[in-house]
Amino acid sequence: xxxxxxxxxxxxxxxxxxxAGAFAGVLPAQAAPVRSMQATSSLLYPALFGxxxxxxxxxxxxxxxxxxxxQGIIEHWNGKAWTAMRNPVRTGNxxxxxxxxxxxxxxxxxxxNPNASHALVLHWNGQAWRQVRAPxxxxxxxxxGxxxxxxxxxxxxxxxxxKALDVNKTVIEHWNGxxxxxxxxxxxxxxxxxxxxxxxxxxxxxxxVGFDEDFAFGFEGVIEHWNGxSWxxxxxxxxxxxxxxxxxxxxxxAWGVGGGLIEHWNGxxxxxTTVG
Numbered sequence: 484x485x486x487x488x489x490x491x492x493x494x495x496x497x498x499x500x501x502x503a504g505a506f507a508g509v510l511p512a513q514a515a516p517v518r519s520m521q522a523t524s525s526l527l528y529p530a531l532f533g534x535x536x537x538x539x540x541x542x543x544x545x546x547x548x549x550x551x552x553x554q555g556i557i558e559h560w561n562g563k564a565w566t567a568m569r570n571p572v573r574t575g576n577x578x579x580x581x582x583x584x585x586x587x588x589x590x591x592x593x594x595x596n597p598n599a600s601h602a603l604v605l606h607w608n609g610q611a612w613r614q615v616r617a618p619x620x621x622x623x624x625x626x627x628g629x630x631x632x633x634x635x636x637x638x639x640x641x642x643x644x645x646k647a648l649d650v651n652k653t654v655i656e657h658w659n660g661x662x663x664x665x666x667x668x669x670x671x672x673x674x675x676x677x678x679x680x681x682x683x684x685x686x687x688x689x690x691x692v693g694f695d696e697d698f699a700f701g702f703e704g705v706i707e708h709w710n711g712x713s714w715x716x717x718x719x720x721x722x723x724x725x726x727x728x729x730x731x732x733x734x735x736x737a738w739g740v741g742g743g744l745i746e747h748w749n750g751x752x753x754x755x756t757t758v759g
Contacts, residue, residue, distance in 0.1 A: 529556060533590070533629075535582040536560070543607075545577035545590045553596055555603075557612060571614055575603055579639075581631040585609060589658075591626035591639050602626045604639065604663065617656060617663040628691070628728075630683040635660030638709075640691050642677030650675040650696045653707070655714060669707055669716045671695040676705045680728040682737065687711030690748070692739045694725030704741060706753060720746060720755045 529549045536542035540562030548554045555577035557568040570577075575594035582588040586609030593600035602624035604617045617626075617639070624643060631637035637658035642651035652675040655668040668691075670676050678693035689709035694702040702725040706717045719726070724742045731737035735750030745756040 531556075531558070532576075532578045533580040535580045535588070537582045537584055541582070541585045543580050543582055543588055543590070545580045545592070547576045555590075555592055557590065557605075568612060571605065571612055572603060575600070577603070577605070578625070578627050579629040581629045581637065583631045583633060583637075587631070587634055589629050589631055589637055589639075591629045593625040600625055602639075602641065604629075615663065618665050627677075627679045627693075628681040630681045630689065631658070632683045632685055636683065636686045638681045638683055638689055638691070639663070640678035640681045640693070642675065642693065651677050653678050653691075653693065653705070655681075655691060655707075666714065668714045671703070671705055671716065678705070678707070680726065680739075682729045682731040683709075684731045684734055684737075688731075688734050690729045690731055690737055690739070692726035692729040692741070694741075702742070704739075704744075704746075706739065706746075717753065720753050 529546060531544045531546035534542065534544045542560035544558040546556050548556045553574045553576065555570050555572060555575050557570050557577065558565045559568050572594045574596065575592055577590050577592035580588065580590045588607035590605040592603050594603040595601055602617060603626065604615045605612050606615045626639045626641045628640045629637065639656045641654040643654050653668040653670050655666045655678065656663050657666045674696035676693055676695045678691045680693070681689065681691045683689040687710060691707040691714070693705045695705055703722045704719040704724055704726040706719050706726065707714045708717050721744050724744050726739050726741035729737065729739045737748035739746040743758060745758055746753050747756050
């Protein structure tokens with residue numbers, strides 16, 4: 484996967500989205516997602532980018548509508564049907580969702596439009612979705628991934644440039660139960676990086692994945708680990724190729740996926756897994 488070296492800032496993210504299918508889990512336009520009648524009646528090509536569930540009767544899906552209004556959509560599954568929920572932000576997009584319980588769910592993305600966006604964080608308290616203040620990113624802010632293990636432990640990840648045409652730097656923010664705060668993250672050298680996925684096992688164990696910004700040589704996967712104190716880079720067995728999503732079951736069992744590759748963590752190291 485190659486891209487022009489001149490791609491930087493949000494343009495770099497846009498190019499990667501187009502090349503990689505808007506990260507993992509995006510439904511193709513011809514495959515109509517299962518949605519409520521209210522939500523589908525006026526949509527052209529809705530796209531769902533994130534999904535999370537706490538039980539067979541409680542699941543969430545988020546994405547973007549297809550009306551051209553750039554409205555983020557939120558859908559809820561109650562065990563029988565999907566229902567469109569009210570989004571408190573009028574314009575923008577939702578890229579990720581994480582659920583701790585039926586009354587504690589996070590959704591992230593951006594508000595505004597892609598050329599003048601602000602990082603967006605929404606929270607469900609069991610009754611309504613509300614916007615939660617988070618440290619905004621320089622330039623065009625977008626949150627790509629979110630993970631949560633408890634009411635006092637959640638993560639969001641992204642990448643941001645200080646100004647147009649700058650190299651993106653990884654961005655990680657943490658929720659401690661009261662407020663969101665920026666946490667120092669690692670960056671591959673010599674370029675910067677973008678984090679597109681995050682997964683958490685506990686307050687002291689989390690993973691974030693993405694890709695670097697060295698477009699002259701193609702995308703390279705980035706893996707970072709949180710040990711309860713700091714985020715550090717971890718070697719990827721397949722450096723050539725972007726990583727878009729990660730999930731973790733325990734301290735010894737995590738998976739990362741990207742452009743035609745799958746990687747597995749066994750508690751000691753990441754190894755490449757054959758794609759069928």
